[in-house]
Amino acid sequence: MREPFDNLRPILVTLNLSVLVLIFCFGYLLIGDQVVAMFDQPKPMDMDAYRASAATAAAEDVDRIENGIHVQSGLIYAEGFDIVRGTCTACHSAKLVTQNRATREGWEQMIRWMQETQGLWDLGKNEDAILSYLAQHYAPEEVGRRANLDVEAIEWYVLDLE
Numbered sequence: 001m002r003e004p005f006d007n008l009r010p011i012l013v014t015l016n017l018s019v020l021v022l023i024f025c026f027g028y029l030l031i032g033d034q035v036v037a038m039f040d041q042p043k044p045m046d047m048d049a050y051r052a053s054a055a056t057a058a059a060e061d062v063d064r065i066e067n068g069i070h071v072q073s074g075l076i077y078a079e080g081f082d083i084v085r086g087t088c089t090a091c092h093s094a095k096l097v098t099q100n101r102a103t104r105e106g107w108e109q110m111i112r113w114m115q116e117t118q119g120l121w122d123l124g125k126n127e128d129a130i131l132s133y134l135a136q137h138y139a140p141e142e143v144g145r146r147a148n149l150d151v152e153a154i155e156w157y158v159l160d161l162e
């Protein structure tokens with residue numbers, strides 16, 4: 001027995017499908033990107049590129065100079081720097097150097113002490129350049145604090161309150 005609208009059924013089914021497809025398309029436009037991203041696998045790290053950039057950064061770091069200071073060692077970057085870095089960071093950190101202050105004679109004594117007791121080798125012709133560098137850039141600080149006021153020299157005056 002035929003029900004009413006039976007001949008409309010194929011059209012209704014097609015319409016229903018079309019509406020579903022439309023809804024799906026709208027949904028996809030709205031949140032499709034997020035849904036796809038949810039199923040995205042994290043990409044494996046590109047180790048070669050990472051290593052290359054790290055190596056360049058490290059190489060730049062080793063030679064970086066900022067405000068006249070060689071950043072990696074903390075040594076003042078000036079004439080003699082290369083010899084001092086090459087010689088004086090072989091056994092210990094450059095901090096031992098940068099934290100010390102001495103005259104040329106004082107530095108010479110420290111070098112002799114290291115030669116006698118710590119196995120520092122004869123510096124040969126480099127010694128002069130090293131001592132000049134140290135004496136110039138790591139000299140004792142002459143004025144540690146403000147000089148005392150010279151009370152006698154001050155011209156006092158009477159404060160007139162009228």
Ligand code: HEC
Binds near residue numbers: 084
């Ligand atoms: C053969 C290894 C060696 C070399 C190279 C070397 N030192 Fe040293 N130095 C030492 C040792 C070991 C000490 C003692 C470290 C400690 O006490 O921890 C020392 C200590 C020092 C100190 C501290 C001294 C103190 O009285 O505390 C200074 C400053 C110093 N060295 C400067 C230099 C300078 C400048 C050079 C480059 C000319 C240099 N060192 C090269 C081994 C060396």
